[in-house]
Amino acid sequence: MWRHIASNALTLFVFLLFIGGGAVVWGTNKYTSEGPLDQAICLQVPSGSSMSGVSQSLVEKGAISDGTIFRIGADYEGKTTAIKAGSFLIPENASMSDILQLITQSGRSTCGTVINYRIGVLSNSVQVNELNTQTQAYQEIARFNLESEERPAEYQIAKDSAGTRFQIVVAEGTTTWGVVEALKQIDILEGEIEEVPTEGSLAPEGYEVRAGMDRNAFIAQLAALQQQRVEKAWTERVDGLPLENREEVLILASIIEKETGVARERGQVASVFVNRLNQGMKLQTDPTVIYGITNGRGALGRGLRRSELRAATEYNTYVIPAMPPTPIANPGLASIEAAVNPENTDYIFFVADGTGGHAFAETLDEHNRNVARWREIEAERANQSSNN
Structure with a gap:
């Protein structure tokens, strides 16, 4: 009798092991195979998002078919808490594995609305661009002069929308006075500028910024980069x-x-x-x-x-x-x-x-x-x- 019971138990164990193994194979295939998206979408991931919330959003947008498998895959890869806030372009037919990489790797937004503040030598402008997910090209939806023109409604809407990215581009050949005056006009920045930096000390470059950033902190960022560039150039001079x-x-x-x-x-x-x-x-x-x-x-x-x-x-x-x-x-x-x-x-x-x-x-x-x-x-x- 005991031999019969043992034989039945072993049979049940093998059966469960077979079923479990099949489930793992099935889940793995679902996780790595092409997803259901028939066209690219822009996924907004707010700051502080959880993997549960992101998976639910992906299911609602039709990007993944099973939120549970997505969360199990994220847990298995040790990325449950590695979510980056931003706007991410999810390509058509992206697998769950691909999507997880997109939202946990660099944190660099790849879609959505971008407001670009350009500080030039003679004038300063603002351009609002939005990514067309079908063509995967940015389209201009508003442009205006920073000093002399009223802010259009499209700018105000984009500025106040969650997920909008902000860039400040400082052109080569600007003066520090010109940069400071322009920064005073950029309404996503905060704080009174304490003093005009020394001439030549700010690095012309494109910078990703966040709404509410202190103007003095931004100036310090420009100055640090210019100092780094000059130091490297000095050590490598002929x-x-x-x-x-x-x-x-x-x-x-x-x-x-x-x-x-x-x-x-x-x-x-x-x-x-x-x-x-x-x-x-x-x-x-x-x-x-x-x-x-x-x-x-x-x-x-x-x-x-x-x-x-x-x-x-x-x-x-x-x-x-x-x-x-x-x-x-x-x-x-x-x-x-x-x-x-x-x-x-x-x-x-x-x-x-x-x-x-x-x-x-x-x-x-x-x-x-x-x-x-x-x-x-x-x-x-x-x-x-x-x-x-």
């Missing part, structure tokens, strides 16, 4: 540079930044100024003179006068035989790198060439010919303008 310290790297980089917007020219422009400094020549660059007049507070709005080019000021590089005492703008990373690693040329002159770039020269005669060509281009343009 030999023979006429630069004594990191501040002079920023000064030269800011001049390069203001002299050309053509990426391929930065190394050449840097070589001109380095060659001039090494030869004891004056830099003779208009942007420094302009900065001495405006103090970086807006655009000059006119051409330089002869009297201004002759005036003996600390920023007039047509008069002083050295660099100005401070940077004249916030240089970007490429200009900083060009300042410490200029191209190896014998150029000591350059002038506009009519294409947006410059013509470079090693001798004064060659430079004078380039200037003559530029004067002809200016005259032709003036003549065309008068005839239109």
Whole structure:
């Protein structure tokens, strides 16, 4: 009898083991196979969300077929508490495993609405973009000037909506005064700015920010990145540079930044100024003179006068035989790198060439010919303008 009972118990155990194993295989297949989504969706994951809440939302949106299997899979992978807040693009037919990776890995939002505040050299703008989940391309739904235009309704709605992301882009060549004035106008930030940072100390870059962030904390973030960039550039500088310290790297980089917007020219422009400094020549660059007049507070709005080019000021590089005492703008990373690693040329002159770039020269005669060509281009343009 006992042998019969033992035999039945063993049979039941094998049966249950078989059933359990089959369930595991079935669940694993459900977890890793293609999901039911027939088109991509944007999943909003609020801060503080639980795996239970996210799985329920995924079921309601038709992204997964079984919330329990999703939660078991998350627990098995040790990611139950690894959820990141944000907006995540869930592709069509994404498996439960794929979705879990999307919402627990980087935490970088990949869809939804993005408000971009752009701090430029001459103007500041705001753009509201929304991802079209079908085309997976962002579409502009609103744009306005930060200082002079009213906030449209689309901006207000997006600003107050959960899941909206915010970015602040600081353009190369801005001044610290310009950055501070723009930050005062960005209404998702809080706090009074304690002081205007030193010129050149803020890193132009795109930054992800959150609503309610303190303005001083944001400025500190820009300053820390610029310091990091200059420190790295200083340690990697080439030999023979006429630069004594990191501040002079920023000064030269800011001049390069203001002299050309053509990426391929930065190394050449840097070589001109380095060659001039090494030869004891004056830099003779208009942007420094302009900065001495405006103090970086807006655009000059006119051409330089002869009297201004002759005036003996600390920023007039047509008069002083050295660099100005401070940077004249916030240089970007490429200009900083060009300042410490200029191209190896014998150029000591350059002038506009009519294409947006410059013509470079090693001798004064060659430079004078380039200037003559530029004067002809200016005259032709003036003549065309008068005839239109």
